[in-house]
Amino acid sequence: MIYAFLNQKGGVGKTTLSIHTAAELSRRKRRVLLIDADPQGSALSWSNCREHSGFTVVGMPKATIHQEIDQLASDYDDVVIDGPPRAAELARSIILSADLVVVPIQPSPLDVWEAVKTVDLIREAQTYKPTIQCCLAINRRIANTAIGRDVREALRELDVPVLKSDIGQRVLFAESAASGQTVLVEQKSKAAKEVKKFVNELGRLK
Template sequence: MIYSFLNQKGGVGKTTLSIHTASEFARRGQKVLLIDADPQGSALAWSNFRESPEFTVVGMPKATIHKEIEMLAEDYDHVVIDGPPRVTELARSIILASDIVIIPLQPSPMDVWASAETVDLVKEAQTFRPKIKVCMAVNRKIANTAIGRDVRKALKELKVPVLKSDIGQRVAYAESAAIGSTVLGKRMSKPAQEVKKFVNELRRIT
């Protein structure tokens, strides 16, 4: 299964969600490839700090991913693609390579507006590959705030499923990234439980 994390807007947490999704699959005994397709190379940089690699990370910010994905994926149970910001040919290639496109966004009006452009890109790709699935994921949600609740109402206009498993705004994600780790080391912690629920929901969609 090929999962891609894309949004036209930067800073929505694509890399954090990509890394944690790949890590959670690996901890479940799956063989996982994470493709860093963002020219900034954040996931690749993160991987250089790891002490014990759980999964393979490669950099591939090229608009030929959809042509090469079959060969890249053949030895893996799951492929996770960390996509770039901005609407580009690279983003289109990633969508065509995907089984499911996850659009992360923070609970803000600007993120909702930017996400609409990514939704349009996916719909465009679905004319060529109708089986591509798409969903939205609320990331960096601050608990018990009005905007955290209201974002779901705004997203209804996009007519795209929104995952119920929100990811909270937690310093643990930034702290773990700084040392090439994830929040999943402490399996019973709240951040780890969030990720597990998030991945469980993704699996139900696919």
């Protein structure tokens, strides 16, 4: 299965959700390749801080990923692609490489408007490759606020499935990343539980 995390908007959680999806799949004994397709190289920097390498991370910020993906994926059960913000040409190549494109968004109207651009790119790619699936994922939801619900309402207009498993705003995401870890080091944390539910739901979309 090839998952791509993509949103033209910066800082929405593409790298965070890519790393956590890869880490959770790897914990489930899947052979996982994480492709950092962002010229910023955030996922690569994270992996350079890691002590244990549960899965492979490679940097490949090239608009030819879709031509090389079959070969890249051949030794793995799952591939996770961490996409860049902006960079439409690279984004198109990433979308064409994917079975499922996950568009992370934060619960804010600005994010809903911006998500339209990414959804349009996905729709365009689906005319060439109709099997590409896509979904929206709400990240950094703040507990007990109405904005999460309001955003769900606003997202209906996009006519793209929105995952039920939101990821909350939790400091453990930043804290664990600093040492090349993930929130999964604290298996009982709310963050780890959310990540597991999130990955379960992605698996059901297959």
